[in-house]
Amino acid sequence: MKSFIARSNRIAARALPGVVLGVLALTLSACSQDQGGSVDGINLVDKNALTVCTHLPYKPFQFTNDDGDVVGFDVDILKLLADDLGVKENVVSMDWNQITSAAVFAANKCDVAMGGATITPERAEAVLFSAPYFNSTQALLVKKDSGIKGLDDLKGKRLGIQADTTGAIYAEKHADEYGYTTVVFDDLALETTAVSAGKVVASIGDNGPLYQYAEDNPGMAIAAEFDTGEHYGFLAKKDDDNAKKLVDRLNTLIAKAKEDGEYDRIFKKWFGHLPAEVNKGE
Template identity: 50%
Template sequence: MHIISTLCGRRGSAVAAIATVALSLAACTSGPANGDTTADGIGLVKSGKLTVCTKLPYKPFEFQDNGKVVGFDVDLMDLFAKDLKVERETVDIDFQQIWSGAAFAARKCDLGASGITITQARQKTVAFSDPYFDSTQALIVPSGSAATDLAALKGKKVGVITDTTGQEYAKKYAGEKGYTVVVFEDHALMMNAVKAGNVDAVIDDNGVARDFTRSNPDTKVVTEFDTGEQYGVAAKKDDPNATKLLGRLNAVIGKAKSDGTYGRIYEKWMAAKWTSK
């Protein structure tokens, strides 16, 4: 009980303690497992709302524009909320709280949509929807840089965002290529660092990287790495209600892909045509 009461008042930071944090947060909550239900019997943490956890900013997937949260993921969640006949509400939260499952254990949200790559490690802590977006890693440098790959960054600094697949990729090759990995807490801090010359390059998901360089011509994407990643929407693991929620979401996104809605959302935010595979 002492461990639980301590964790209720503060968030642990060590990755090794993630499972403990999630379980402790669950113990901190009280009340029914789910709030009011939709007509189809799916429980939600707030009556009349689909509550979605995300980490801002991560343009073009989720970011604020004139005080309003918008983006690719947001449009998909709005589509799902409309199908459930509820409103979408976004909660900005640490990324680790989403993929660790802690946010769901604490009933802070129904789903997590934040450009989350599906990995074996994350599948141990959360349940995922079907993949809804294909992604890979990209290398971004200042526009005047001569670097075209990781080998050209020997002795240089490469920025990454904490707890991301970009960080994993950069760490994997750091010793071989001879660069130093610099970890940032969020996307905005990392991108400002490469613009200011505080790091020589950054590694980030290609969709985000290409959106950033379109708006910042003093930076450029010089290469992409074939990591074969896919994004999924996260929910509470081993939970029957979450399973129903994700099943319904899969059906909504599947329909959107077949009727052209997904393609229109993709083109809106990615400035490119979506091609069904």
Template identity: 45%
Template sequence: MARRLTRVLTLLPAAALAVTTASCAEEVGSGGDTEAGGEISLINEGKLTTCTHLPYEPFQFTQDGETVGFDVDLVDLVAEDLGVEQEIFDTSFEGIESGASFDTGQCDVAAAAMTITEEREQVMDFSDGYFDANQALLVGTDSDVAELSDLEGKVLGMQLGTTGEKYAREHQDEHGYELRQFEDLALLQTAVQTGQVAAAINDNSVLLDFANKNDDVEVTTEFETGEQYGIAVREGDAAMLSKVNEVLQAAKDDGRYDAIYEKWFGQAPESN
């Protein structure tokens, strides 16, 4: 499988962000029925603001100056149903998965190929799962590393705040490798190409996509973790959650989901 995405908005300077998020938080907290089927309140009039972290191809990445990708197209369906436009806010993945992006009023929804986990469900609410994922290992094509057991005494790269990081830490003592964190996927992938790390762990779809487009790397193994991605909303925002689930289900029923999937992965999904 393959994935990549783009960026529309850049991170705001810290001072500006503090002011902006404070005002956004007030807007989120005012007005609107948060019960399912109630009124949906948006932090910016006429916009469905989506927090994401770029790049994470093919889910969200920049192409010809525009943010595109699988997740982007799915959230566009929600925006269309609401009669507004989607606006992408690029921020740290750690801020998204910790719930801080919702707490500070940065976004209405978060779509960042984000796995639904019990920890994350403590600070945000998730839609029904819309994509299945596992973890995988990326290495250079001239590498002798095929499994985690081959990494003893070597460095394994991981992306900060991801389920790949969690998996790597859980198995570190067993296999005796060192760990190095990277802020985003692109830096992690480049680290494998340049030999900064012996291997990298991340979601299978993005690593397979990268390997398909770069002859100097390959995916040697996948780890069955049974993950599912979900679109997140602010905790307690039942109206938005209901709308997202409604649109996702309708898209699966009428074939739009399959068309978007095939657009970004080159084939229709086996099941949805």
């Protein structure tokens, strides 16, 4: 975990198709407006739960553990909101582009969404973002014995990217400059496995999940990082008074958690260190 700890207060995008996983999960049929109701002045898709959309897995932000539970950093942060509302937290997994396009909110499938979502002007045209809660950057995943140290070594080679992510945008932007060909994968699991299997020589994506993958797979390594100055936010319905009330409440809770140490506790639980330890010197 040493290399991951040394770099990781920057991180982010997804995997496995739109299935519902774990005891925290909620079937889409259960997300009907029939069960909706108001809790403390905020309308919820399910009056008994905070319904959260994501795209699983995205370890360590959200993934299914050995017991079948959906857990992770984002899960714990949003649990602060669920607990404050006095309801349980239910997680629904679906295609990532359905989340960033706001289709899930238009269909009333969830109250809020998570997934290490980088805040971008383009996405902000479709969704309402919370205040930034995490810093991220891009990383290059390779095999340890590949000899690849950066994008300079990728000329004439194949680079894996995940669709609809900021890593894909970064990779495409520099493809002509470095002479590599991008290969698009639908989710993070397929992208990282492709490197292990030799289908591509490297992949680019948010550094948190890629460091986690390298940690879990000893033959893999992070060759380089690219500081893109990204920040994560939670997502909700845009131009909606109810969603704004929900996000304002979430922002207040996150700010409080940073003041009273709860944010640091959750951060250390999932990343093995405190945010301040990574921020020194930046």
